[in-house]
Amino acid sequence: MSAPAPLMRRAAVEGLGTAALVTVVVGSGIQATALSHDVGTQLLANSLATVFGLGVLIAFLGPVSGAHFNPAVTLAAWFTGRDTGDGPALRDVAAYVPAQAAGAIGGAVLADAMFGKPLLVLSTHERWAAHLWLAEVVATAGLVWLVFGLARAGRAHLAPLLVASYIGAAYWFTSSTSFANPAVTIGRAFTDTFAGIAPTSVLPFLAAQLTGAAAGLCLVAVCFGRPAAPGGDEMGVVPHADRQPVAPARPAEESALAR
Numbered sequence: 001m002s003a004p005a006p007l008m009r010r011a012a013v014e015g016l017g018t019a020a021l022v023t024v025v026v027g028s029g030i031q032a033t034a035l036s037h038d039v040g041t042q043l044l045a046n047s048l049a050t051v052f053g054l055g056v057l058i059a060f061l062g063p064v065s066g067a068h069f070n071p072a073v074t075l076a077a078w079f080t081g082r083d084t085g086d087g088p089a090l091r092d093v094a095a096y097v098p099a100q101a102a103g104a105i106g107g108a109v110l111a112d113a114m115f116g117k118p119l120l121v122l123s124t125h126e127r128w129a130a131h132l133w134l135a136e137v138v139a140t141a142g143l144v145w146l147v148f149g150l151a152r153a154g155r156a157h158l159a160p161l162l163v164a165s166y167i168g169a170a171y172w173f174t175s176s177t178s179f180a181n182p183a184v185t186i187g188r189a190f191t192d193t194f195a196g197i198a199p200t201s202v203l204p205f206l207a208a209q210l211t212g213a214a215a216g217l218c219l220v221a222v223c224f225g226r227p228a229a230p231g232g233d234e235m236g237v238v239p240h241a242d243r244q245p246v247a248p249a250r251p252a253e254e255s256a257l258a259r
Helices: 007-035 038-063 072-079 090-114 131-152 156-173 182-188 199-224
Strands: none
Touching: 007 038, 007 090, 038 156, 072 090, 072 131, 072 182, 072 199, 090 131, 090 182, 131 156, 131 199, 182 199
């Protein structure tokens, strides 16, 4: 296993990966509404594109940064690894989270530019309702439960397939269509298209997502207990923090993304 990439490179990858993810989400939403007036067909096209795009991005960029693309995952990784040193350090969090947010905004602007839409126009799509906030708690809790549960169970190498599949399913079983990602939520406020969210709706979504991340970690603790001793199953990604040792066999990396 090669040594971890420098922090600046990992942060850049997090920003670029999040930008690509939001480009997929917003761009496929614009394309879907142009091709069909049926909302179900639009959501199907949007969700399928997100599943494929997210799976590719996790597998492609995971070996560099861990493929978080999601501040909720980054913060959860820091929280669970703060005592053992297995997760990202605060300096990693401080680099990852702004990069993810900036990348998400850039991805929304890029998608609008590709389809000839006005740039940097704030969304007017209000998503303000208690049932939507509950849906975001559930969606984010399930995502964090899956990501960290896979690592505890020694199945982190399945993250590209299973995380993408979960997000695709959550598009349909949650009333909010599963944002489950603070950075993506912020980015989608900068596009007045199918995938947008009005800025006035952003803060409750962020609060719900962070609550869901905490709930997801509780589910991991209930189902899997404390982190297992180092084993042989690897996801094929490098450690989040460059202070971690390089060894032939390491614990499964608790990382992956969301939309």
